Amino acid sequence: MRIVRFDSLESTNKYCEALDLAEVEDFTCYWALEQTAGIGQRGNVWASASRENLTFSLVLHPTFLPADRQFKLTEALSLALVDVLKDFKDLKDPKDLKVKWPNDIHVDGKKICGTLVSTRLSGNAISSAVCGIGLNVNQTSFPDWVPNPTSLSLLTGREYELEPLLRQLLACIERRYNELKAGLDPEPEYLEHLLNLGLPARYRYNEEEIEATITGVDPHGRLLLTTSDGRRISCGMKEITLL
Numbered sequence: 001m002r003i004v005r006f007d008s009l010e011s012t013n014k015y016c017e018a019l020d021l022a023e024v025e026d027f028t029c030y031w032a033l034e035q036t037a038g039i040g041q042r043g044n045v046w047a048s049a050s051r052e053n054l055t056f057s058l059v060l061h062p063t064f065l066p067a068d069r070q071f072k073l074t075e076a077l078s079l080a081l082v083d084v085l086k087d088f089k090d091l092k093d094p095k096d097l098k099v100k101w102p103n104d105i106h107v108d109g110k111k112i113c114g115t116l117v118s119t120r121l122s123g124n125a126i127s128s129a130v131c132g133i134g135l136n137v138n139q140t141s142f143p144d145w146v147p148n149p150t151s152l153s154l155l156t157g158r159e160y161e162l163e164p165l166l167r168q169l170l171a172c173i174e175r176r177y178n179e180l181k182a183g184l185d186p187e188p189e190y191l192e193h194l195l196n197l198g199l200p201a202r203y204r205y206n207e208e209e210i211e212a213t214i215t216g217v218d219p220h221g222r223l224l225l226t227t228s229d230g231r232r233i234s235c236g237m238k239e240i241t242l243l
Contacts, residue, residue, distance in 0.1 A: 001027050001170060008034040008050075012057035013116060013132040021120065021128040024059045027177075029170060031056040033162075035134075053151070054135040054166055058173065064181050065126045070119050071221030074103050075190040076180045077131055080172040081105045081113050082193055087168070088156060098195040101214070101223050102237060106195060110150035112136050135169070137162060191216060200228065202243040205235065209243065 002025060009015050009032040016030055034050035048055050062073055078099045085097055085105065098106045105113035116132040136151035138159050153159055180186060191197055200213045203225075212225040212233070222234040 001174065003029045003031055006032045008032060008036060010037045011035055012055060013118070013130055016057045016059055016130040017118070021059060026061040027174065028059045029056055031166060048134055049139045052139040053137045054133070054162055054169070056133055056166065058131040058133065060129045060131060060177065062126050062129055067121050067124050067126060068219060070126055071217070072180060072186060073129060074117050074221060075186040076176040077115055077117065077173060078103050078105065079186055079189055080176040083172040084169045088152065097193060099190065099193045100195045101217070102221060107150055107155060110148045112150050137165060204241045204243055205233065206239055
């Protein structure tokens with residue numbers, strides 16, 4: 001495990017995407033104390049106060065994963081984030097921790113962490129993956145446009161040193177990554193934490209407002225739902241939004 005630290009970057013993911021990833025050692029972490037233009041899911045901005053949160057990208061070489069199973073990496077990363085948050089006194093009830101599909105982590109309905117995974121393929125296998133992670137740690141005030149944010153400090157009333165927390169999180173990721181490499185399927189545990197699994201909720205799907213129940217994810221990571229009128233649908237990330 002190698003950690004490369006920067007005082008400030010536009011985006012750790014953008015920095016990694018410009019590298020020759022074939023030359024980057026597996027499990028190299030690029031950590032920025034400040035991101036001036038962090039990237040979230042759906043092309044959104046990741047808002048993070050300077051030196052208050054963890055913003056980093058991890059370069060992996062999961063060549064053992066076929067291209068059509070790359071969502072397993074997302075599942076393993078999500079579980080690693082749940083693992084590290086469980087270690088905090090006020091977050092031990094697993095009911096408090098949910099994965100909002102595909103890979104945001106929520107505590108009591110508020111977002112504490114987001115991830116963004118981009119992969120490069122070689123034939124039918126994954127040659128490399130850049131896993132961008134933003135974890136809200138000591139920030140207690142957020143812009144008004146950020147929906148339902150929270151942080152470790154808001155949840156526990158404490159402040160945390162960032163580097164020890166980063167190393168703790170990387171250790172959790174390494175354990176889950178090694179389990180994935182050994183053939184352990186993370187999906188059953190991922191589904192245990194999936195927000196709204198088995199519960200009816202309102203969604204916007206292809207510009208239509210529907211009531212539907214999440215039933216699982218398919219091998220490609222698409223969300224599976226059954227609507228209130230019995231239709232079965234599968235959705236990519238830009239096709240559905242929880243209302």
